[in-house]
Amino acid sequence: ENDILDKMPLKGKKILITAGPTYEAIDPVRFIGNHSSGKMGFSIAKAAANLGAEVILIAGPSHQIINHSLIHRIDVVSAEQMYTEAHNYFKEVDIAILSAAVADYKPKNVANQKIKKNDDTLSLELTKTKDILASLGKIKKHQFLVGFALETNNEIENAKNKIKHKNLDAIVLNSLQDKGAGFATNTNKITIIDKDFNQKPFQLKSKDDVAKDIMNEIILKINA
Ligand code: CTP
């Protein structure tokens, strides 16, 4: 009669997930963004909730819709807002999975008024955003911290460096070299690397199935 409980291996656990892109304002009507759909992060949120976890889903601008009593969605726009919300909730969670495609740079100055077209060229000065994942790695205690890595070359090496530099327990490497993996697609191909640099490659599959694989690996590791 333990069957139902066994299907809820994350009952009582809290999970923080970041998803989607961030938009960095240039002026009141324009921004710098990216093509992230948020699909991967929303699939992870669903998979985690279906395993019984209470999910805090911090989402950048995304058309994804999610309805689950265990998922609390917090919408943000910018990297700075995502940083603030992630830090608001991090202390109370057991697991954090940062799948958002956070802007690396934002305009140094945001114009108060719409920028008019005058000269033939326009330069924007950009400044680095805060690295949310690295900042959580610095303060983490009991939390199991998972990052994502999007690489086009030296994939494994770069992903391992991110594990070290950001103090992660595992990283999900997106293989962009494979067709059908990446931003706007419904499928993804990943390799999960843990902090001891064990590598586990997975087949190309739907993002919902990739999300189940990711949650399964995390459950194996936190129970090991
Ligand atoms: N990330 C973050 N905050 C940022 C930038 C990235 O939390 N300001 C997180 C992403 O959500 C992802 C991980 O860091 O989990 C790696 O993102 P990625 O873009 O692959 O790496 P970067 O560290 O930004 O380095 P680069 O883009 O130069 O490869």
Ligand code: CA
């Ligand atoms: Ca980046």
